[in-house]
Amino acid sequence: xxxxxxxxxxxxxxxxxxxxxxxxxxxxxxxxxxxxxxxxxxxxxxxxxxxxxxxxxxxxxxxxxxxxxxxxxxxxxxxxxxxxxxxxxxxxxxxxxxxxxxxxxxxxxxxxxxxxxxxxxxxxxxxxxxxxxxxxxxxxxxxxxxxxxxxxxxxxxxxxxxxxxxxxxxxxxxxxxxxxxxxxxxxxxxxxxxxxxxxxxxxxxxxxxxxxxxxxxxxxxxxxxxxxxxxxxxxxxxxxxxxxxxxxxxxxxxxxxxxxxxxxxxxxxxxxxxxxxxxxxxxxxxxxxxxxxxxxxxxxxxxxxxxxxxxxxxxxxxxxxxxxxxxxxxxxxxxxxxxxxxxxxxxxxxxxxxxxxxx
Amino acid sequence: xxxxxxxxxxxxxxxxxxxxxxxxxxxxxxxxxxxxxxxxxxxxxxxxxxxxxxxxxxxxxxxxxxxxxxxxxxxxxxxxxxxxxxxxxxxxxxxxxxxxxxxxxxxxxxxxxxxxxxxxxxxxxxxxxxxxxxxxxxxxxxxxxxxxxxxxxxxxxxxxxxxxxxxxxxxxxxxxxxxxxxxxxxxxxxxxxxxxxxxxxxxxxxxxxxxxxxxxxxxxxxxxxxxxxxxxxxxxxxxxxxxxxxxxxxxxxxxxxxxxxxxxxxxxxxxxxxxxxxxxxxxxxxxxxxxxxxxxxxxxxxxxxxxxxxxxxxxxxxxxxxxxxxxxxxxxxxxxxxxxxxxxxxxxxxxxxxxxxxxxxxxxxxxxxxxxxxxxxxxxxxxxxxxxxxxxx
Numbered sequence: 001x002x003x004x005x006x007x008x009x010x011x012x013x014x015x016x017x018x019x020x021x022x023x024x025x026x027x028x029x030x031x032x033x034x035x036x037x038x039x040x041x042x043x044x045x046x047x048x049x050x051x052x053x054x055x056x057x058x059x060x061x062x063x064x065x066x067x068x069x070x071x072x073x074x075x076x077x078x079x080x081x082x083x084x085x086x087x088x089x090x091x092x093x094x095x096x097x098x099x100x101x102x103x104x105x106x107x108x109x110x111x112x113x114x115x116x117x118x119x120x121x122x123x124x125x126x127x128x129x130x131x132x133x134x135x136x137x138x139x140x141x142x143x144x145x146x147x148x149x150x151x152x153x154x155x156x157x158x159x160x161x162x163x164x165x166x167x168x169x170x171x172x173x174x175x176x177x178x179x180x181x182x183x184x185x186x187x188x189x190x191x192x193x194x195x196x197x198x199x200x201x202x203x204x205x206x207x208x209x210x211x212x213x214x215x216x217x218x219x220x221x222x223x224x225x226x227x228x229x230x231x232x233x234x235x236x237x238x239x240x241x242x243x244x245x246x247x248x249x250x251x252x253x254x255x256x257x258x259x260x261x262x263x264x265x266x267x268x269x270x271x272x273x274x275x276x277x278x279x280x281x282x283x284x285x286x287x288x289x290x291x292x293x294x295x296x297x298x299x300x301x302x303x304x305x306x307x308x309x310x311x312x313x314x315x316x317x318x319x320x321x322x323x324x325x326x327x328x329x330x331x332x333x334x335x336x337x338x339x340x341x342x343x344x345x346x347x348x349x350x351x352x353x354x355x356x357x358x359x
Numbered sequence: 360x361x362x363x364x365x366x367x368x369x370x371x372x373x374x375x376x377x378x379x380x381x382x383x384x385x386x387x388x389x390x391x392x393x394x395x396x397x398x399x400x401x402x403x404x405x406x407x408x409x410x411x412x413x414x415x416x417x418x419x420x421x422x423x424x425x426x427x428x429x430x431x432x433x434x435x436x437x438x439x440x441x442x443x444x445x446x447x448x449x450x451x452x453x454x455x456x457x458x459x460x461x462x463x464x465x466x467x468x469x470x471x472x473x474x475x476x477x478x479x480x481x482x483x484x485x486x487x488x489x490x491x492x493x494x495x496x497x498x499x500x501x502x503x504x505x506x507x508x509x510x511x512x513x514x515x516x517x518x519x520x521x522x523x524x525x526x527x528x529x530x531x532x533x534x535x536x537x538x539x540x541x542x543x544x545x546x547x548x549x550x551x552x553x554x555x556x557x558x559x560x561x562x563x564x565x566x567x568x569x570x571x572x573x574x575x576x577x578x579x580x581x582x583x584x585x586x587x588x589x590x591x592x593x594x595x596x597x598x599x600x601x602x603x604x605x606x607x608x609x610x611x612x613x614x615x616x617x618x619x620x621x622x623x624x625x626x627x628x629x630x631x632x633x634x635x636x637x638x639x640x641x642x643x644x645x646x647x648x649x650x651x652x653x654x655x656x657x658x659x660x661x662x663x664x665x666x667x668x669x670x671x672x673x674x675x676x677x678x679x680x681x682x683x684x685x686x687x688x689x690x691x692x693x694x695x696x697x698x699x700x701x702x703x704x705x706x707x708x709x710x711x712x713x714x715x716x717x718x719x720x721x722x723x724x725x726x727x728x729x730x731x732x733x734x735x736x737x738x739x740x741x742x743x744x745x746x747x748x749x750x751x752x
Binding site for chain 1 (some may be wrong): 646
């Protein structure tokens, strides 16, 4: 049975990340940045990656990383989720990194692990671990085609592009014949982009199929920890606000109709924590990975979106304003409910995995 | 005497002196009790050795390996889980000596006389009266939802001894003799057709003051010990995947493809995921307890299981189609043990309706989570400072 608790080291890691985010990732700053020309906070990324070495947690020390596991990465993602931090951690330090771990690209892996370069897998964010993904054409040794819905592509230095010859190609994002066009995104803190390749040069780093599957599986499993962070923040902040907010000469948090809804959310967060820890531990140990990831993703989206939606409603009018951060949480939670497969898609996967087959 | 090795030796000595194969079950249990191996965390002379509770597993493993009889803990759960810890904490030396040994060996079954028709969620509003007459108390009132009352020799009872003070202050805790002629036990038939519980009518029941637990007026405080132990005894077990209510429906789904529809499939997968997540939450709670970091998750577990049991069993009846129109047996029975997942889907559906009512309604549990875990303010109350006799009934 998996270890569902947090170790002392994991608690210490959480505290360090939270301190950094408290100082350098306040909600007002995140909201302001969403409308600037630079949606990603690259200075915060540098502190996380360079300063704290978190970009290389999944990479063995011999390959330039920290040699940690998915359990520690999950704790980092919980904290990044709480802050809705606009950094390409999940996309570069988890998904692109996992793809490269399935390939032979030591130099690139080390660059991603150090945080000196940011990677993005050129597969739409909505694709599930076992879902079909789009490829570009390989013609005369160059890549041609277009991919949409690529998360954090606008921050990426290198794109990992699956091609129709079955290969995964590393393409420099600033090379000739490569255009990254930002798409107006629901979640402005993890924007998606269109990637257009018109005869781009790429280096084949390995086979696309196993690399993409591994990357998306890890992405899906660890996304649950980000969703946990979002839900945990939304609940904590709503409880705090409702103890303070007074109407009818009482704190509104004392009304039973609201208390029951908050208690229900607490229960969902408690459940989500168990499911997310289970997925992270399964990824770390390699045991029961497919079921653990599918269970976590089948549960997480509903819990995170519900918590964010309730947080907005229970804040009343202030929750509807651009100024209040609850919309950051809602937009991320809603986008996350599509990322790496919907809960329905993961349930369908479970039907096969646990032998509860369709009619 | 807290060492695992010593406990093991002591257990082997009892087994050698009283070989289970040739010893009467009750004699063996008494010998085990007298050797301090009944509940090792209890004091010496009362079935224990003052050892850490965790070492009980050492004793149990030795006894199980030797094929020794146990005290059938499910049959005497109320005595073991609720009466015993309360007697240990609040009982006089005489009471402990008199009650604990026959309780533990199962010679005397216990029941609990707490809930009343007019005092469910608001238990402290109870109206059963106990009036002092010399060195006795005379008790009149009605209790309800009492399991094992028809089998019980003793009951733990809370009754109102002072109606002129606020409700929590006027309650006293007693041990009630269920063979008193004023005690009448009637089965309470429930929607499943059977009667797991009873109504208990108390008419001029005489209880010696020597059978009072705790001080007069301290009954509410004493009852908290009882109720806290009720909550502790729920949970704590490691459950395999598809353990519990989801198991039977998953089995039916696999074995009977002709019953499958797309709608049922979607709903089954959804509850399967929720059951698995609830199981993981229970496992996480268990790991926290083992690590000595008790969490709040326990408060939520009962809420989850009540809702899931109801949803899953309801879905199962629907899945069965024409068979879902049938019911296994409406015969009125008084089962000694209840297995929520036993019997057919229709029974499970009806029985699980009680899961969100018994042992604290889901509505009260949500209040507990909101106030104790989330720290939200309580609703304004008008009942706390008023004398019990002035409350609305």
